[in-house]
Amino acid sequence: MSEEVKDIKIPAELPILPIKGQVVYPYLIIPLVISNERMIKLTDETLVGSKIVGLCTQVRQDTDDPTTDEIYHFGTAALIVKMLRFPDGTIRLLVQGLNRIRVQKFLQTEPYFTARVEVIREKPRKGIEVEAIMRNVSSLFQRVISLAPYLPDELQAVAMNMDDPNKLADLIASNLNLGIADKQAVLETVDAKSRLEKLIPHLTKELSILELSDKIRGQVKVEMDRDQRDYFLREQLKAIQKELGEADEHTAEINELKGRIAKASLSPEARKAAGEEVDRLARMPIHAAEYTVTRTYIDWLLNLPWNAATPDNLDVAQARTILDEDHYDLAKVKDRIVEYLAVRKLKGDAKGPILCFVGPPGVGKTSLGRSIARAMGRKFYRMSLGGVRDEAEIRGFRRTYIGSMPGRVIQGLKQCGTNNPVFMLDEVDKIGQDFRGDPAAALLEVLDPEQNFSFSDHYLDVPFDLSKVMFITTANVTDTIPSALRDRMEVLELPGYIDEEKLRIAVSYLVPRQVKENGLTPSQIEFKEEAITAITGQYTRESGVRNLEREIASVCRKVAKDVASGNDRKRVVTAALLRRYLGPQKFFPELAERAGEVGVATGLAWTPVGGEILFVESTKMPGKKGLQLTGLLGEVMKESAQAALSHIRARARQYKVDPKFFDRHDIHIHVPSGAIPKDGPSAGVTMVVSLVSLLSGRPVRPFLAMTGEVTLRGKVMPVGGIKEKVIAAHRAGIREIILPTQNRKDLEEVPAHVQKKLKFHHIDSVDQAVKLAFAAARGAV
Amino acid sequence: MATEDPRRLGGRVRSDLGRLFHDLTEIVQPVYSLDDESVWHPYGDIYETEADLVIKLELAGVSKRDLAISVSGDQLTVTGVRRDLGEDDAKRIYLKMEISHGRFSKEIVLPDHVSREDIRSVYKDGILEIRLAKAAKKVVEVKID
Numbered sequence: 001m002s003e004e005v006k007d008i009k010i011p012a013e014l015p016i017l018p019i020k021g022q023v024v025y026p027y028l029i030i031p032l033v034i035s036n037e038r039m040i041k042l043t044d045e046t047l048v049g050s051k052i053v054g055l056c057t058q059v060r061q062d063t064d065d066p067t068t069d070e071i072y073h074f075g076t077a078a079l080i081v082k083m084l085r086f087p088d089g090t091i092r093l094l095v096q097g098l099n100r101i102r103v104q105k106f107l108q109t110e111p112y113f114t115a116r117v118e119v120i121r122e123k124p125r126k127g128i129e130v131e132a133i134m135r136n137v138s139s140l141f142q143r144v145i146s147l148a149p150y151l152p153d154e155l156q157a158v159a160m161n162m163d164d165p166n167k168l169a170d171l172i173a174s175n176l177n178l179g180i181a182d183k184q185a186v187l188e189t190v191d192a193k194s195r196l197e198k199l200i201p202h203l204t205k206e207l208s209i210l211e212l213s214d215k216i217r218g219q220v221k222v223e224m225d226r227d228q229r230d231y232f233l234r235e236q237l238k239a240i241q242k243e244l245g246e247a248d249e250h251t252a253e254i255n256e257l258k259g260r261i262a263k264a265s266l267s268p269e270a271r272k273a274a275g276e277e278v279d280r281l282a283r284m285p286i287h288a289a290e291y292t293v294t295r296t297y298i299d300w301l302l303n304l305p306w307n308a309a310t311p312d313n314l315d316v317a318q319a320r321t322i323l324d325e326d327h328y329d330l331a332k333v334k335d336r337i338v339e340y341l342a343v344r345k346l347k348g349d350a351k352g353p354i355l356c357f358v359g360p361p362g363v364g365k366t367s368l369g370r371s372i373a374r375a376m377g378r379k380f381y382r383m384s385l386g387g388v389r390d391e392a393e394i395r396g397f398r399r400t401y402i403g404s405m406p407g408r409v410i411q412g413l414k415q416c417g418t419n420n421p422v423f424m425l426d427e428v429d430k431i432g433q434d435f436r437g438d439p440a441a442a443l444l445e446v447l448d449p450e451q452n453f454s455f456s457d458h459y460l461d462v463p464f465d466l467s468k469v470m471f472i473t474t475a476n477v478t479d480t481i482p483s484a485l486r487d488r489m490e491v492l493e494l495p496g497y498i499d500e501e502k503l504r505i506a507v508s509y510l511v512p513r514q515v516k517e518n519g520l521t522p523s524q525i526e527f528k529e530e531a532i533t534a535i536t537g538q539y540t541r542e543s544g545v546r547n548l549e550r551e552i553a554s555v556c557r558k559v560a561k562d563v564a565s566g567n568d569r570k571r572v573v574t575a576a577l578l579r580r581y582l583g584p585q586k587f588f589p590e591l592a593e594r595a596g597e598v599g600v601a602t603g604l605a606w607t608p609v610g611g612e613i614l615f616v617e618s619t620k621m622p623g624k625k626g627l628q629l630t631g632l633l634g635e636v637m638k639e640s641a642q643a644a645l646s647h648i649r650a651r652a653r654q655y656k657v658d659p660k661f662f663d664r665h666d667i668h669i670h671v672p673s674g675a676i677p678k679d680g681p682s683a684g685v686t687m688v689v690s691l692v693s694l695l696s697g698r699p700v701r702p703f704l705a706m707t708g709e710v711t712l713r714g715k716v717m718p719v720g721g722i723k724e725k726v727i728a729a730h731r732a733g734i735r736e737i738i739l740p741t742q743n744r745k746d747l748e749e750v751p752a753h754v755q756k757k758l759k760f761h762h763i764d765s766v767d768q769a770v771k772l773a774f775a776a777a778r779g780a781v
Numbered sequence: 782m783a784t785e786d787p788r789r790l791g792g793r794v795r796s797d798l799g800r801l802f803h804d805l806t807e808i809v810q811p812v813y814s815l816d817d818e819s820v821w822h823p824y825g826d827i828y829e830t831e832a833d834l835v836i837k838l839e840l841a842g843v844s845k846r847d848l849a850i851s852v853s854g855d856q857l858t859v860t861g862v863r864r865d866l867g868e869d870d871a872k873r874i875y876l877k878m879e880i881s882h883g884r885f886s887k888e889i890v891l892p893d894h895v896s897r898e899d900i901r902s903v904y905k906d907g908i909l910e911i912r913l914a915k916a917a918k919k920v921v922e923v924k925i926d
């Protein structure tokens with residue numbers, strides 16, 4: 001091994017970095033923030049060389065640009081260990097002190113200081129004298145550590161084992177609250193023995209301050225003992241009062257609680273627990289901290305709906321009417337609810353199914369839950385599980401923790417005041433899990449009809465019957481729902497709406513609702529259907545109708561403002577007027593824009609919030625055999641691009657591609673938008689078509705989208721998410737779709753009216769895709 | 782089992798920069814280093830197989846000739862240096878410098894049952910692998926009269 005390894009060489013000439021408010025000793029690792037232009041230059045230049053700087057503390061702390069006279073000429077050489085540049089241009093450094101240095105002569109002052117320095121080698125001086133003073137200082141420091149709240153106890157062991165007097169002194173100095181001048185004096189004391197001696201007065205002073213504050217704390221304790229005496233006197237007073245038949249406040253409260261327990265409708269376990277707690281309360285002094293805790297607990301027991309329930313509306317026809325009043329279509333889900341009511345009516349007590357509504361945002365999952373509650377005549381409660389990681393959020397904290405409370409299920413029931421609400425658990429697919437226990441397991445106890453009749457909340461500590469609650473869960477996707485939960489739920493899908501459906505929803509539901517909510521009447525505002533279609537096409541891009549509703553609301557608000565300022569004529573909102581209300585169009589039909597470009601093919605993607613169309617763009621440039629992939633593609637997607645290219649090279653002639661193209665060109669494939677990560681094999685077909693288009697100079701037929709995985713041999717394999725992809729394609733204005741033959745069965749899930757509008761081509765090999773893509777295309781061949 | 786030097790743990794006294802500050806933005810207060818020789822400490826895996834005690838250290842960027850392994854008593858020490866990775870670019874301005882460079886050392890306390898002599902090491906792909914053979918346990922029979 002080379003010598004260098006053993007010894008970092010400190011150059012004789014060092015850049016000098018003035019530092020403020022601190023003194024750095026050898027072996028001290030310290031963060032520094034640098035914002036001064038000149039010091040940034042110093043850092044940049046030092047990092048290219050030795051990475052060692054001289055740190056000299058400023059004499060004056062109130063300047064950012066000290067002269068050489070305003071810094072100490074004795075400092076520490078330090079190695080820059082890490083460095084990070086912040087967006088605002090400042091630099092953050094991590095430096096480690098190496099050796100004491102003395103500035104001999106400043107060599108330059110612009111753009112930053114450099115100096116010739118003397119590196120001071122510290123001698124590991126030992127001897128009885130040093131040993132003795134080390135012990136003395138060390139034991140003082142031990143006592144300081146044990147009293148000082150700002151020093152970690154681990155320091156004790158470290159100081160005890162430190163056998164280098166130099167390092168011991170520096171360690172202590174760097175951990176004591178010393179002024180800059182004192183810290184600097186310790187730094188400048190090179191001799192170990194004198195350095196240690198310098199510390200003794202500081203340690204003694206610190207110790208006496210700490211001991212004093214310890215004593216003050218002791219006095220507080222004496223005060224407390226007096227409180228205790230008062231307490232005993234008061235207890236005696238109570239005893240006397242009792243003898244005399246005079247009930248005090250405390251007794252009155254206890255009697256009142258007993259009365260409430262007798263009257264309340266509780267479960268037998270709850271009644272027993274409440275009785276016991278009141279007895280405990282009676283024996284407790286009012287001032288005890290535990291008194292309030294117990295009191296709160298009794299209140300919880302008394303205020304829970306152990307037996308309170310709303311009567312169910314079992315009029316099936318009326319329920320159906322209410323469901324229809326609130327939501328357009330969603331027939332499958334509504335049928336299921338009506339069916340459930342019918343069973344209840346016949347059997348009296350049907351165990352509720354746990355329904356799970358799955359679909360993209362804004363398709364009405366939450367609002368449907370609310371509507372179900374209204375149809376059944378039950379209360380509604382909604383709780384979001386998104387990001388819930390702690391079991392205690394569901395099941396509560398044990399009462400031993402100060403400020404503990406029941407979990408959110410019990411809290412919700414208290415708020416409802418009934419034990420049979422419709423209880424919606426939103427976002428089951430986003431429930432978390434970590435070291436604080438598994439919330440999914442707790443949730444299972446809540447939902448499972450086999451166990452939830454005696455649900456135990458940690459706080460309540462007595463079972464609560466959840467079996468009358470109708471639980472409904474919602475999710476955007478099913479695959480992240482913990483499987484134990486998924487298995488017990490009945491999944492009902494709400495796949496999203498096509499434009500015609502959105503129009504109907506808007507006309508019959510959203511517009512009337514928003515008109516009313518903004519204090520308008522139909523005589524003041526009217527939305528033309530073309531305006532709604534224009535909103536869905538140009539101002540929103542979504543599977544649900546949330547943004548559509550938001551835009552309608554924003555038009556209504558503007559009209560309402562106008563009306564309020566005295567202008568009372570009726571507004572007719574047309575497509576042409578939207579610009580005025582909503583500003584410029586937010587979305588453009590991308591398809592039209594991109595049709596006819598060479599090298600661009602339209603693919604279909606699946607995302608948790610619904611399907612989407614995506615473009616694959618290829619370009620070539622002079623080069624040699626390079627393939628560049630951009631657009632935040634995942635590994636699988638990159639591999640499928642490589643496979644696509646290899647396939648085309650193997651079949652160049654068949655695809656009318658110059659077989660030598662690859663010797664003269666680099667290929668670049670990009671999948672916008674560049675900032676959204678994408679992965680998966682399903683863009684394989686699209687990549688092949690995009691490349692063939694590029695290399696043969698033929699544009700792809702317009703209004704055609706495709707999906708499918710491609711093998712190296714050109715076979716086309718099935719892919720997932722067909723339903724969402726097809727709906728998205730339709731929404732985007734696609735007219736023909738190329739799909740793997742093996743996905744044919746998935747089309748059954750696509751709504752019939754969407755299917756009718758599209759032409760499907762089923763393929764087994766990628767040749768077929770290429771043929772279809774360029775079939776009737778005009779342009780250069 | 783083999784353990785790391787317990788002095789490595791502690792409050793404001795640390796010697797392992799890499800472990801303490803994953804990111805520069807997290808450093809808040811000065812820390813006193815206990816180590817004279819090193820600026821950084823590599824991460825390591827230690828495991829036992831039937832025959833060996835295996836130590837693997839993550840040393841990407843360290844050249845083989847800058848590495849040394851020594852055993853003294855119960856302690857195995859690996860020391861070395863990671864030279865400036867940017868050296869080839871004479872003119873450069875750092876935006877970020879996170880990779881520790883300079884001297885490093887890693888001390889590992891060896892359990893009794895591994896050999897101090899039968900040590901093999903391989904350095905490949907930035908990982909240093911050290912294998913110490915386990916000494917066969919001697920069974921001493923005690924006669925009973």
Ligand SMILES: Nc1ncnc2c1ncn2[C@@H]1O[C@H](COP(=O)(O)OP(=O)(O)OP(=O)(O)O)[C@@H](O)[C@H]1O
Binds near residue numbers: 330367
């Ligand atoms: N079929 C429909 N008929 C009438 N209104 C609807 C319909 N679908 C959705 N809406 C309305 O759209 C809005 C958004 O619905 P909601 O908040 O229930 O979405 P969600 O599915 O719960 O979304 P998320 O997954 O983001 O929670 C609500 O105002 C709802 O009334």
Ligand SMILES: [Mg+2]
Binds near residue numbers: 426
């Ligand atoms: Mg919702």
